[in-house]
Amino acid sequence: MHKDVRVAVPTHWGDGFGSDIAAQHIARAQEVFGAQILAVLAAPEYPTDVPILVIESRNLVALMLQLKSTYTFLADITATDEGETGQWGRFEVVYQLFAPREKSRLRVKTAAHEGAMVPSLAHIWSGANWAEREVYDMFGVRFCGHPDMRRILMDYRWVGHPLRKDYPLKGYQLFPDAAPINPDLLQMEEQVLGHDSDELWDNADLLVNIGPTHPTTHGALRMCARLRGETIETSYCEFGYTHRAKEKLGENRTYHNFIVYTDRLNYCSSLINNVAYVMTVEKLMGIGVPDRCVWIRMIVSEIARIIDHLICVGINAVDLGAFSYFLYGYHQREEAYTLIEKLCGARLTTSYTRVGGLMADAPEGFEREVKEWVRRTRVVIDEMHALLTNNKIWRQRTEGVGVFTREQCMDYSVSGPCARAAGIDIDLRRDQPYLFYKNVEFDVPVCGSGDVFDRYLVRIAEIRESLNIITQCADRMKSGPIWTEDKRVRIPDKDSVHNTMEGMIHHFKFFMEGFQVPPGEAYSQVEAANGELGFYIVSRGGPRAHRMRIRGPSFWNFQTLAAMVRGQKVADMVAALGSINVIAGELDR
Amino acid sequence: MSKDGNAGFLTTRLNDFINWGKKNSMWPLPFGTSCCGIELMSTLAADYDMARFGAEVVRFSPRQSDLLIVAGIINLKMAPILRTVYDQMSDPKYVMSFGACASSGGIFNVYSVLQGIDTLIPVDIYVPGCPPAPEGVLHGLLELQDMIERGTTHAQKQRVCHA
Numbered sequence: 001m002h003k004d005v006r007v008a009v010p011t012h013w014g015d016g017f018g019s020d021i022a023a024q025h026i027a028r029a030q031e032v033f034g035a036q037i038l039a040v041l042a043a044p045e046y047p048t049d050v051p052i053l054v055i056e057s058r059n060l061v062a063l064m065l066q067l068k069s070t071y072t073f074l075a076d077i078t079a080t081d082e083g084e085t086g087q088w089g090r091f092e093v094v095y096q097l098f099a100p101r102e103k104s105r106l107r108v109k110t111a112a113h114e115g116a117m118v119p120s121l122a123h124i125w126s127g128a129n130w131a132e133r134e135v136y137d138m139f140g141v142r143f144c145g146h147p148d149m150r151r152i153l154m155d156y157r158w159v160g161h162p163l164r165k166d167y168p169l170k171g172y173q174l175f176p177d178a179a180p181i182n183p184d185l186l187q188m189e190e191q192v193l194g195h196d197s198d199e200l201w202d203n204a205d206l207l208v209n210i211g212p213t214h215p216t217t218h219g220a221l222r223m224c225a226r227l228r229g230e231t232i233e234t235s236y237c238e239f240g241y242t243h244r245a246k247e248k249l250g251e252n253r254t255y256h257n258f259i260v261y262t263d264r265l266n267y268c269s270s271l272i273n274n275v276a277y278v279m280t281v282e283k284l285m286g287i288g289v290p291d292r293c294v295w296i297r298m299i300v301s302e303i304a305r306i307i308d309h310l311i312c313v314g315i316n317a318v319d320l321g322a323f324s325y326f327l328y329g330y331h332q333r334e335e336a337y338t339l340i341e342k343l344c345g346a347r348l349t350t351s352y353t354r355v356g357g358l359m360a361d362a363p364e365g366f367e368r369e370v371k372e373w374v375r376r377t378r379v380v381i382d383e384m385h386a387l388l389t390n391n392k393i394w395r396q397r398t399e400g401v402g403v404f405t406r407e408q409c410m411d412y413s414v415s416g417p418c419a420r421a422a423g424i425d426i427d428l429r430r431d432q433p434y435l436f437y438k439n440v441e442f443d444v445p446v447c448g449s450g451d452v453f454d455r456y457l458v459r460i461a462e463i464r465e466s467l468n469i470i471t472q473c474a475d476r477m478k479s480g481p482i483w484t485e486d487k488r489v490r491i492p493d494k495d496s497v498h499n500t501m502e503g504m505i506h507h508f509k510f511f512m513e514g515f516q517v518p519p520g521e522a523y524s525q526v527e528a529a530n531g532e533l534g535f536y537i538v539s540r541g542g543p544r545a546h547r548m549r550i551r552g553p554s555f556w557n558f559q560t561l562a563a564m565v566r567g568q569k570v571a572d573m574v575a576a577l578g579s580i581n582v583i584a585g586e587l588d589r
Numbered sequence: 590m591s592k593d594g595n596a597g598f599l600t601t602r603l604n605d606f607i608n609w610g611k612k613n614s615m616w617p618l619p620f621g622t623s624c625c626g627i628e629l630m631s632t633l634a635a636d637y638d639m640a641r642f643g644a645e646v647v648r649f650s651p652r653q654s655d656l657l658i659v660a661g662i663i664n665l666k667m668a669p670i671l672r673t674v675y676d677q678m679s680d681p682k683y684v685m686s687f688g689a690c691a692s693s694g695g696i697f698n699v700y701s702v703l704q705g706i707d708t709l710i711p712v713d714i715y716v717p718g719c720p721p722a723p724e725g726v727l728h729g730l731l732e733l734q735d736m737i738e739r740g741t742t743h744a745q746k747q748r749v750c751h752a
């Protein structure tokens with residue numbers, strides 16, 4: 001029935017949403033669940049990029065088990081607050097599913113009234129654990145059957161749920177002290193502390209707290225562990241120390257204003273966030289951009305990926321004692337920042353893209369400079385490789401450490417280099433190509449053992465591939481316009497603003513009111529430096545989003561840490577944490 | 590002793606001498622939480638090299654450091670921890686507020702963000718920017734050195750009052 005299920009997706013989004021596979025699954029679900037399926041929402045009747053199945057919550061688990069045979073990857077769980085107007089209930093819980101082999105995406109929704117419970121999926125996908133906790137924290141939707149229904153980002157004493165529409169944007173709550181280690185969470189018996197010292201020595205359990213200001217946590221994370229000797233028996237992670245309410249801001253700022261907030265997600269590769277965000281808005285509005293704009297967006301994304309990888313491997317090495325290695329990488333990164341400064345005048349927080357275009361065209365001779373930089377970076381990467389890869393200490397510290405297998409990665413929805421190091425051959429640039437990635441040639445490096453060393457190898461290999469991509473882009477980029485013709489999002493040019501009254505008014509309205517985005521919803525996914533970065537925007541019309549969800553890879557990847565380091569040494573935890581490259585801005589949002 | 594055999598004298602007040610020592614051997618504690626932390630790392634790395642100004646011995650223990658660089662967002666969950674770290678530092682101690690977020694909350698005027706660390710701890714120097722460029726940080730450091738030399742930082746003024 002729903003044969004053509006896509007909205008008019010702009011050409012640079014390419015194909016690859018696997019709508020026929022989704023239609024098959026929807027038909028099958030309708031057969032099995034009949035009236036339990038509350039609705040099937042699909043274009044053109046309902047403006048969405050992928051079809052949506054809405055199911056009653058009590059059949060959610062059965063449906064998910066059925067879908068899991070194909071849709072093996074749980075991309076995201078989130079919710080929306082529909083207030084009084086909700087068709088099925090106040091909250092809608094949204095699940096984004098991905099079938100890597102079939103390259104198909106599907107969205108499942110279920111509804112919950114105020115105070116109602118939704119069945120947890122944590123026993124189907126272990127990765128659902130934190131995502132459901134976040135939904136609880138932000139919206140107050142409880143999940144039954146969840147192993148650990150606690151707040152995750154906000155303080156445990158927080159009152160209210162910030163992403164509810166009735167929670168004020170500035171509803172501050174300050175607490176006098178930090179949360180103590182919670183021994184219950186480590187299933188720690190209190191008696192250990194009461195025993196005399198001999199017994200304590202036999203049963204030498206020690207509670208340690210690492211972070212949130214510990215040098216190895218790079219950003220504000222906290223880990224509490226119970227040790228036996230030096231071996232980690234159990235541990236849990238705490239974060240939310242840099243939570244800045246970006247999702248709430250997304251609902252309170254115009255689409256244009258929100259671009260600056262995307263910089264502060266993964267600030268090591270802010271350009272990728274910029275590109276991903278504006279592409280989502282463009283998808284919602286059905287806007288295509290000129291070729292030159294697409295090529296530039298590709299170049300900057302790849303430069304950002306290289307910077308991110310350099311920081312990650314550099315800091316991973318510093319943590320294990322290889323300081324000079326870090327300096328090599330940082331020098332090359334400074335050169336990349338010089339390039340980026342030429343484009344947009346900023347180093348880290350770039351805000352370079354605009355909906356429908358770019359902040360500014362690349363300067364004269366940019367292609368040549370980029371190619372020069374690529375040439376020099378190749379040399380540096382070779383040097384770095386010679387310095388570290390076969391270093392005996394480095395290999396001893398990383399091989400067989402922090403292993404996370406292929407199956408575990410799928411279970412925890414790990415994506416990006418960490419997944420590829422474990423042998424999962426998914427790269428969204430190749431599998432669901434966006435921009436012009438299908439017009440360039442590159443390999444997707446994959447390793448097998450999933451340890452820290454393999455993650456390092458994958459990152460280094462990816463840097464080399466990115467350098468190839470940049471060269472190809474720079475070769476094929478031609479001069480031409482960088483802005484779409486679409487009047488809705490076109491920033492008025494300064495000439496008319498300064499010289500005509502109409503231009504002035506247009507300019508004022510554009511920036512003060514923002515442009516209107518038609519109602520609809522879209523989830524976009526790009527291959528960011530650490531994995532799948534997704535923006536899920538629900539628009540109800542108007543200049544602000546109804547819901548702005550950010551699916552950051554760090555959040556999902558970090559969840560693996562406790563399982564990864566169980567039974568390993570504390571020092572190995574440092575190596576493992578560095579190799580997953582958790583960026584606090586993206587983790588806490 | 591100079592070449593011609595004359596013994597040169599260095600006369601100074603003890604206080605000035607101590608301040609000179611303090612200003613040229615600051616041990617920073619980088620309290621980097623977010624984006625600004627990355628720029629702080631750039632400042633410490635080879636290209637900008639904060640070591641030129643005697644402030645390269647980065648210590649993550651508050652007991653061993655005298656310059657607290659708060660680089661990045663401090664949210665309400667982090668605020669008590671920042672206060673604890675500050676209290677654990679021994680005198681004389683200086684605080685640099687690095688970037689817009691630490692100084693005022695920056696672009697984040699929302700429920701979870703502390704609107705400036707000076708509501709919590711005394712700040713000696715603010716470095717503006719989002720994030721500040723490494724050059725700006727070095728400038729801030731030099732300014733702070735001047736303040737220490739003149740004895741106008743919070744920690745130094747307080748000692749005078751108590752004495």
Ligand code: SF4
Nearest residue numbers: 624688689690719720
């Ligand atoms: S001031 Fe800007 S760069 Fe620094 S932490 Fe805040 S948002 Fe990030």
